[in-house]
Amino acid sequence: MSVETGVPTDLLSSHPETAYFWGRTVGDGDLGEDSVTVRTNDETAARRLASIAGAEQVDRRIREREYAHNTSITRTEEEYTVQVFGDLPTRAAAAFGLPRDGQPGGYRFDTFADHDRQLLRGLLEGCGTICFKSSAGTVGLSFVADDRRLLETIKGLLDGVPVDAPCDEVAETASGGYWFGVDDAAVPTVGPWLYDGSGETGLFAPSRRRKLERSLEQAEGIQR
Numbered sequence: 001m002s003v004e005t006g007v008p009t010d011l012l013s014s015h016p017e018t019a020y021f022w023g024r025t026v027g028d029g030d031l032g033e034d035s036v037t038v039r040t041n042d043e044t045a046a047r048r049l050a051s052i053a054g055a056e057q058v059d060r061r062i063r064e065r066e067y068a069h070n071t072s073i074t075r076t077e078e079e080y081t082v083q084v085f086g087d088l089p090t091r092a093a094a095a096f097g098l099p100r101d102g103q104p105g106g107y108r109f110d111t112f113a114d115h116d117r118q119l120l121r122g123l124l125e126g127c128g129t130i131c132f133k134s135s136a137g138t139v140g141l142s143f144v145a146d147d148r149r150l151l152e153t154i155k156g157l158l159d160g161v162p163v164d165a166p167c168d169e170v171a172e173t174a175s176g177g178y179w180f181g182v183d184d185a186a187v188p189t190v191g192p193w194l195y196d197g198s199g200e201t202g203l204f205a206p207s208r209r210r211k212l213e214r215s216l217e218q219a220e221g222i223q224r
Contacts, residue, residue, distance in 0.1 A: 008052065011088060012095050012111070017052045019115035020122040020203040022096065024049060026107070026150065027126015031089035031100040038082045045125065045205035046080035053084045099147065107153040116157055118203055121194050123154055125205045130191075132215040133184070137222035139215040141191060142181035144173065151178050158182070163193045188216055 008015045011022075021038070024045075025031075029038040036053075040046050046058045059081045092098050097106025112119045123143070124130075127150075131140045143154050151170045158165040166183040173179050182190055191212045198204035 011053060011084070012091055014111050014114060016115045016118045016201060016203060019112040019118040021049060021052045022092070022098075022109075022112070023119045023122020023124075024126045025122075026098065026105075027123045027128070027145075029126070031093055031098055034085055034087070034089065036084045036088050036092065040080050040082075040125070040205060041077050042125075042205035042207045043078070043080055045208075046082055048202050050082045053082060055082050055084055058082055105147060105149060107150060109153070109157070116161060117194060117196070118201075120154070120157055120161070121198065121204060123157075124194060125208050130208070130212050130215055132218050136184065137219055138184040139187045139191070139212070139219050140181060140184060141187045141212075142179055144177060144179040146177045148178045151180055155180060158190075161190075161193065163189050165190045188219070191216060 008018050011018055024040065025036060025038045028040065029036065031037075038046075038049050038053075040049065043058070043060070049055075050058050061079055061081075089100060093100045095108075095111070097108040099105035109119060124141075127145050128141065128143050132138075133140050143151055145151050148170055155167050155170070158167055163186075165186055168180045168183070170178050170180045195204060195209050195212065198209065
């Protein structure tokens with residue numbers, strides 16, 4: 001059954017809902033002239049994001065998407081878009097240092113210091129990848145973005161979580177972007193921590209949580 005989330009009175013205030021919303025926006029969204037756009041390939045997550053933002057509708061389309069680490073590979077998938085119109089882009093850019101109009105981002109997330117789990121979960125679902133590494137019997141968890149500063153910010157957030165989350169250094173991808181991974185040995189701890197309590201709040205994409213859980217189960221089965 002779908003879990004209904006609360007609707008914050010101000011999207012710039014400190015709430016678990018707003019932390020998740022802006023994590024998703026930074027991970028796969030943008031600030032336009034008069035709108036904030038968030039994208040996801042999970043319909044349930046899209047409807048929850050729309051509920052948080054007070055958006056009236058969710059748009060759906062089929063998109064051919066490049067694979068994060070290799071742009072020569074593409075896949076076709078459903079994409080859901082949530083848009084919020086008004087002066088929010090200007091306010092969010094000023095409050096959080098989010099990139100706008102081609103300007104680099106400063107990424108100031110101090111407002112969400114008490115909700116780092118929800119913020120990181122949104123970032124993971126927006127610009128993170130989860131994969132089962134059959135050759136090693138481990139699960140990979142990484143973040144990919146065009147903006148190196150964003151990834152350095154995410155690494156800093158992971159440094160502050162209450163579980164051990166060692167990460168690789170940020171490196172360039174074959175497509176010219178950037179990425180870093182969480183140490184494989186830490187993923188069985190970091191992954192469940194990121195999703196702890198999400199079932200009660202609804203602040204997650206069910207398809208992404210299922211992928212993480214199934215990947216960890218596969219890895220555990222091999223390691224036994």
